[in-house]
Amino acid sequence: MTSLAVVPGDGIGPEVTREALRVLETIAPAYDLTFTTTEYDLGARRYHASGETLPDAVLEEIRGHDAILLGAVGDPSVPSGVLERGLLLRLRFELDHYVNLRPSKLFTGVPSPLRDPGEIDFVVVREGTEGPYVGNGGALRVGTPHEIATEVSVNTAFGVERVVRDAFARAAARPRKKLTLVHKNNVLVHAGHLWSRTVDRVAQEFPDIAVDYLHVDAATIFLATDPARFDVVVTDNLFGDIITDLAAAITGGIGLAASGNVNPDHTAPSMFEPVHGSAPDIAGQSKADPTAAILSTVLLLDHLGHADAAHDVQQAAEADIAERGSAPRRTEEVGEAIAARVAEGVRVG
Ligand code: NAD
Ligand code: IPM
Ligand code: MN
Numbered sequence: 001m002t003s004l005a006v007v008p009g010d011g012i013g014p015e016v017t018r019e020a021l022r023v024l025e026t027i028a029p030a031y032d033l034t035f036t037t038t039e040y041d042l043g044a045r046r047y048h049a050s051g052e053t054l055p056d057a058v059l060e061e062i063r064g065h066d067a068i069l070l071g072a073v074g075d076p077s078v079p080s081g082v083l084e085r086g087l088l089l090r091l092r093f094e095l096d097h098y099v100n101l102r103p104s105k106l107f108t109g110v111p112s113p114l115r116d117p118g119e120i121d122f123v124v125v126r127e128g129t130e131g132p133y134v135g136n137g138g139a140l141r142v143g144t145p146h147e148i149a150t151e152v153s154v155n156t157a158f159g160v161e162r163v164v165r166d167a168f169a170r171a172a173a174r175p176r177k178k179l180t181l182v183h184k185n186n187v188l189v190h191a192g193h194l195w196s197r198t199v200d201r202v203a204q205e206f207p208d209i210a211v212d213y214l215h216v217d218a219a220t221i222f223l224a225t226d227p228a229r230f231d232v233v234v235t236d237n238l239f240g241d242i243i244t245d246l247a248a249a250i251t252g253g254i255g256l257a258a259s260g261n262v263n264p265d266h267t268a269p270s271m272f273e274p275v276h277g278s279a280p281d282i283a284g285q286s287k288a289d290p291t292a293a294i295l296s297t298v299l300l301l302d303h304l305g306h307a308d309a310a311h312d313v314q315q316a317a318e319a320d321i322a323e324r325g326s327a328p329r330r331t332e333e334v335g336e337a338i339a340a341r342v343a344e345g346v347r348v349g
Pocket of ligand 2: 074084085088089241275277
């Protein structure tokens with residue numbers, strides 16, 4: 001019995017989460033898995049009704065589950081940052097999701113906007129609990145011509161080392177065995193040098209991993225001109241956020257990009273969600289592509305130790321992607337098509 005906390009959230013979040021759950025329910029019987037789901041009404045609606053973003057008691061309830069499936073949070077009717085920080089980042093921080101795993105693969109049949117993409121298959125290991133995201137900063141003389149605003153990036157030896165170790169271990173398990181640190185150590189010398197020194201030190205324990213370094217600005221050049229050079233990328237919270245939207249764009253769009261907020265030590269449930277947001281521009285129209293949410297369940301199944309089930313869902317999604325063509329499909333059509341392929345694969349297997 002696997003207990004899932006489900007946070008559909010705002011905008012297209014509920015639309016894509018419904019399809020991800022449909023696929024999980026389809027794969028479950030083939031592997032004798034049982035998912036019990038508890039849905040949490042968190043996001044804009046609750047905020048307007050009660051002023052709450054994530055009450056402590058709800059956080060503690062969520063903590064009791066095996067994993068979390070999240071859609072997206074954020075709504076134009078709520079001041080920017082209230083739900084993003086108060087709900088999403090609070091979950092990532094409180095549950096110690098220090099590995100934000102964001103794989104990027106150019107699937108067969110997907111047109112890349114790059115003229116000559118080559119083979120794209122890399123994973124970004126984005127630090128998830130530190131950096132400028134911690135909220136260390138403030139503003140003085142707000143609204144005056146003398147306003148001063150700071151957002152201090154927090155980087156600890158402990159926090160950097162644990163994510164760097166995780167990235168090396170992932171690189172060691174992949175055929176190309178290459179790790180690229182992305183930072184900006186020519187300008188952000190305090191944090192940047194901590195990251196570089198940490199990578200150099202941990203590298204000594206992984207002599208068969210080829211280690212590379214790129215400044216984040218140059219990394220965006222190579223993501224657009226030579227993405228095949230990347231295998232495992234390790235980077236801080238903010239750089240990882242930015243380069244993974246670019247990574248999604250070069251691999252066929254944000255509708256395909258999955259992510260996991262992973263607590264590798266299993267001291268709290270990990271959380272799986274698409275890289276994209278609540279897309280208010282298309283919400284409520286069944287236009288959202290649920291593939292990213294469905295591929296996030298692959299990461300969820302893997303994390304919970306169900307590698308075979310994960311593989312089946314991945315195959316079903318890739319088969320659908322390969323054959324979908326360019327005609328627009330409704331959100332539920334995509335979910336139904338992938339679930340049907342999961343069911344078919346299950347019968348054949
Ligand atoms: P967004 O990812 O929501 O949307 C960017 C563009 O991509 C939009 O044009 C949107 O229509 C499109 N898009 C996104 N997902 C899609 C899908 N599945 N299928 C088809 N098209 C899709 O980013 P944004 O506009 O910067 O942010 C909107 C809101 O979402 C903000 O409140 C932001 O803070 C929030 N946000 C939340 C998360 C999250 O919950 N993890 C992530 C990013 C942004
Ligand atoms: C993402 C989002 C979040 C982030 C925001 C909404 C807090 O952009 O998951 O990529 O910056 O991590
Ligand atoms: Mn983002």
